[in-house]
Amino acid sequence: MARNFEQVGIVGAGLMGSGIAQVCAQAGMRVVMMDKDPEALEKAKKDIAWSVGKFVEKGKIEEDKETVLSRISVAADLKDMKDVQIVIENVYEDIDLKREVYKTLSSIVGKETLLASDTSAIPITEFAAVTRYPERVLGLHFFSPAQMMRAVEVIRGVTTSDEVMNDGVAFVEMIGKKPIRVERDIAGFLLNRVNFPSTIEAIRLVEEGIATVAEIDEGMRLAFGRRMGPFETGDMVGLDVMMKAMMSTYEETKDMKFYPPVLMQRKVTAGHLGIKTRKGWYDYNEDGTKKI
């Protein structure tokens, strides 16, 4: 029988953490959302309130906004994760930082609690190895914006038990998403292994002056039925986040098809990270809409 997931812990309340917190609350679960930065928590609360409001306005959920929001509480300390049945970790894509979080969490949560990482590319076994119950650690890789994107990769680390994989799949279904099972713990997992080489090729074509960012995005939308082109996706994800994930995949495979092109590296150095900095492949207005 599937485990009960009444209370979910979210660690790291940035772009992904806040989106996932909202998805879980909309699915009727109680959520403890933790971040070490009080400003991030404030922003997450505002963003979630705005987004839930949009769902209500468009008739996509039946509950009222306040009911959904009342399920989310905030916390400044990992100790507040002690009663949850699953923790979804969304801190920065930094292996040492994440390992520290897992070490601490492992001494706080119950032995039944699942620990799930939303890492974009770091092998799950890296985190399992520092915990007391490595069979309970798995990957749950969401896609941005988490409120809208339906796929979630469920990733088996070397030590993840069959039961935990099945519970991970059941959890993803409970929150209204489609689980994509990834049975081996490889850097970049499944969907980014497919997506990165095409994004990298698109950046190289821009570097070579063959086409513009806007032309490639439009072509990819119109030819392949995508809602966003690779550059629009990159600006939403964050160029820094995507570049780190490409680099982790490259480091494990030593395959140049995953190596971030120079143009992308320079944009990250310049702080042109996408919508969050109002400048990336495109320029953005205050409200996040593209400048024409």
Ligand SMILES: NC(=O)c1ccc[n+]([C@@H]2O[C@H](COP(=O)([O-])OP(=O)(O)OC[C@H]3O[C@@H](n4cnc5c(N)ncnc54)[C@H](O)[C@@H]3O)[C@@H](O)[C@H]2O)c1
């Ligand atoms: N951006 C995407 O599209 C995307 C998609 C899927 C997965 N991811 C992955 O999700 C994770 C988070 O990415 P994001 O884009 O939400 O980043 P973000 O920068 O928006 O948020 C990260 C948050 O983690 C918090 N944090 C840092 N250290 C912490 C700690 N020790 N304890 C608690 N909170 C801490 C920060 O204050 C920040 O609010 C990364 O591993 C990333 O690779 C990102």
